[in-house]
Amino acid sequence: MKNQLRVAMAQLAPVWLDKNKSLDLVCSGIEEAAIEKAELLVFGEAFLPGYPFWLAYTDGAAWDRAVNKELHAHYARNAICIEEGDLDAVTQLARKYEMAIYLGIIERPTDRGGHSLYCSLVYIDQSGTIRSVHRKLQPTYDERLTWAPGDGHGLQTHRLKAFTLGGLNCWENWMPLVRAALYGLGEDLHVAVWPGSDHNTEDITRFIARESRSYVISVGALMRNKDFPAETPHLQSILDKAPAILANGGSCIAGPDGEWIISPVIDKEGIIYEELDFNRVLEERQNFDPSGHYSRPDVTRLILNRERQSTLEFPK
Numbered sequence: 001m002k003n004q005l006r007v008a009m010a011q012l013a014p015v016w017l018d019k020n021k022s023l024d025l026v027c028s029g030i031e032e033a034a035i036e037k038a039e040l041l042v043f044g045e046a047f048l049p050g051y052p053f054w055l056a057y058t059d060g061a062a063w064d065r066a067v068n069k070e071l072h073a074h075y076a077r078n079a080i081c082i083e084e085g086d087l088d089a090v091t092q093l094a095r096k097y098e099m100a101i102y103l104g105i106i107e108r109p110t111d112r113g114g115h116s117l118y119c120s121l122v123y124i125d126q127s128g129t130i131r132s133v134h135r136k137l138q139p140t141y142d143e144r145l146t147w148a149p150g151d152g153h154g155l156q157t158h159r160l161k162a163f164t165l166g167g168l169n170c171w172e173n174w175m176p177l178v179r180a181a182l183y184g185l186g187e188d189l190h191v192a193v194w195p196g197s198d199h200n201t202e203d204i205t206r207f208i209a210r211e212s213r214s215y216v217i218s219v220g221a222l223m224r225n226k227d228f229p230a231e232t233p234h235l236q237s238i239l240d241k242a243p244a245i246l247a248n249g250g251s252c253i254a255g256p257d258g259e260w261i262i263s264p265v266i267d268k269e270g271i272i273y274e275e276l277d278f279n280r281v282l283e284e285r286q287n288f289d290p291s292g293h294y295s296r297p298d299v300t301r302l303i304l305n306r307e308r309q310s311t312l313e314f315p316k
Contacts, residue, residue: 003162003278005189008038008271009251011196013222016050016229019078019086023048026103027089029271034097036273039126040160044193044221044251045104045170046119049078051195053223055142057241058234067234072146074233079108079117082133087122095128100160102167102219104193106147107135111310116148121167121193123158132156136169137178153308157185162278163215167191173204179212181304183291188214188256188281196220196247198264210258213284215276218254222269223247256284 010029015021026043033041045051052075054060058067080086087103094101100123107120119136135150155178157166166182166189173179173192182190190208194200201218209216223246228235250264253274262274288294 005161005163005276005278006037006039006273007217007253007276008033008036008041008273009217009219009253010041010043010047010271011220011222011249011251011265012043012047012269012271013224013227014047014050016223016227017074017078017232018229019049019080022050023086023089027093030090030093030097030099030101033271034099036271038099038273040100040102040165041271042102042191042193042217042219043104044219045121045195046106047103047221048080048105049075050106051221051223051247052143052146053242053246054234054238055145057238060142060145067237068145070233075106075146076108076115076117080105081108081110081114082122082130083110087124087130091124091128091130093128094124094126098126100124100126100158100165102165102191102193104169107133111308112148113311117146118150119143119147119169120150121154121169123156123165123167125158126160131158134167134169137172137175140171151309152181152304152306155181155185155304155306157182157187160189163189163276165189165191167193170194170200173208177302179208180290180302183212184302184304186291187212188278189276190214190216192216192218194218194220194250196222196249198248198250198266201250201252202264205252206254206258206260209254209256212290213256213288214281215256216254218250218252220250221247222249222267256281
């Protein structure tokens, strides 16, 4: 059964900007997926503790405005610090159930001083070990008002049974050289995480699958007016302008031929399961392999810098 992989997409609404309750939701999702014998479980972009939806509705680019400062501070207090053990409960469950997990988080890392926020995609293997933390290279549009740009350290792939996994956050999936880096690292199961909406996933998911001849799993969350906790700072200012549905999910899976296995799932909350067969990758690579027989490294090559960036360097 090495060629078969049971995957699960957690299309859920986080407990918005509440780290502890969202962590509980992640853990209950793992428990549920374990009952269904999932071997890989994927959560959406920034699921812990949620996407910064307020920026679009509170004049987020206004300088020195109290509402934005206070919401950012609330966001930072609820961000994930891996070094302080915030993901320990998740890694313990991954080990208990021998389940690999891709989890979108807002990270507040100590190696960058412990105050700036990064949109990160964490890969936890079946032994419960964190194998990579990929910080989003380029926050998109208003995201730049609250997220810092990341680096290439987390551009890594991971073996899971017969598959080689890689993952990117949201609009990074539109960056051709970043995709090419993962292809060159042997990726054949691509994980794309999104805040949630089919207008993002319906085109790029099939395109990447067809370009790479890989499986592509796109996972998005849900966010509705009712999902904003009552204790959210400046809640009414957000609700005054926010639509009833901010994220409708759109989770889906495309096969290595670029055709739908699961088309985008809209407005449905829950965990979605599918079985993937690695042999389909080999079949589609017969006529096109972007980093193998259909590449010309003597003409074009890519440089990948995977150093973790920091303002400090300690001489040996």
